[in-house]
Amino acid sequence: MLQPILGSENIERVLVFIFTRNEGYATEIARFFETDLYGIQNQLDKLETGGVLVSRLVGRTRLYTFNPRYPFLKEIKSLLDKALSFYPAEVREKLLMNRRRPRRRGKPL
Amino acid sequence: MKSIRNMTQPELCAFVQSQLNERGIYVVLSGGASVSFYSSNKYVSHDLDLVNVYAVKRRVIHEAMNEMGFSEQGRHYIHPETQYLVEFLPGPLSIGSEPVKQVDEIRLSTGILRIISPTDCVKDRLAAYYHWGDRQCLEQAILVAKERKVDIEEIRRWSDAEGKHVEFEKISAKLIS
Numbered sequence: 001m002l003q004p005i006l007g008s009e010n011i012e013r014v015l016v017f018i019f020t021r022n023e024g025y026a027t028e029i030a031r032f033f034e035t036d037l038y039g040i041q042n043q044l045d046k047l048e049t050g051g052v053l054v055s056r057l058v059g060r061t062r063l064y065t066f067n068p069r070y071p072f073l074k075e076i077k078s079l080l081d082k083a084l085s086f087y088p089a090e091v092r093e094k095l096l097m098n099r100r101r102p103r104r105r106g107k108p109l
Numbered sequence: 110m111k112s113i114r115n116m117t118q119p120e121l122c123a124f125v126q127s128q129l130n131e132r133g134i135y136v137v138l139s140g141g142a143s144v145s146f147y148s149s150n151k152y153v154s155h156d157l158d159l160v161n162v163y164a165v166k167r168r169v170i171h172e173a174m175n176e177m178g179f180s181e182q183g184r185h186y187i188h189p190e191t192q193y194l195v196e197f198l199p200g201p202l203s204i205g206s207e208p209v210k211q212v213d214e215i216r217l218s219t220g221i222l223r224i225i226s227p228t229d230c231v232k233d234r235l236a237a238y239y240h241w242g243d244r245q246c247l248e249q250a251i252l253v254a255k256e257r258k259v260d261i262e263e264i265r266r267w268s269d270a271e272g273k274h275v276e277f278e279k280i281s282a283k284l285i286s
Binding site: 049050051068069071072073074 | 198199201203205206207208236237240241
């Protein structure tokens, strides 16, 4: 959707994923879009170097979120929101409807 | 000209900035080193965070730094004659969602130090406190506000624009006292 202006499909995938879920790590983003892990890692790294994303280690996983101090954050989120409205309904649903609340250990499904 | 070995942090910064400026690379000091400068080293930072205001290509900066004797180590540049590390941060020069409108220029024996103003330095530290709850940054903001003349009304206006009115009201007395 935004590839012509972002210059890469993987950048759009990373941004849309983090926009909808607030955070994400390379493996889950690559798995979600069924794409190459290296390509996603590369874009996460570029976006962090550019100040768009920030990361922190949670255990052994590097978790990325939007940098709240990025000066164009409001505008980029607005663009992603609009782009998302053009996504196929099932992809949008899959991105948005993801369990984020905690699940007690040992709780039966 | 002093050798790099004998330069203080602001002198080294002014030297690097001036050398880069001669090559058309405009960088401005922000972050912890600006707190060090404005607090007369009551807070000590060994990093020089230089904002690459006009997004000059990394390769161009790299060549200029190499000519000054710096080498790249991870995201930093190191020099064998100094303990200070230099890091280049991506532009634009902003505090939160607003551009920095004024950069202070201070002439030192090694060059011109280009640094965010004390008021913007306080805002920069408060941004880290507001968004990440970093209390060390709040302490640094208070340190600068006590040491230097800062525009509290401007900091209030900016905090409101960042949606942090309530947070500012909670800490404003510490900035003023």
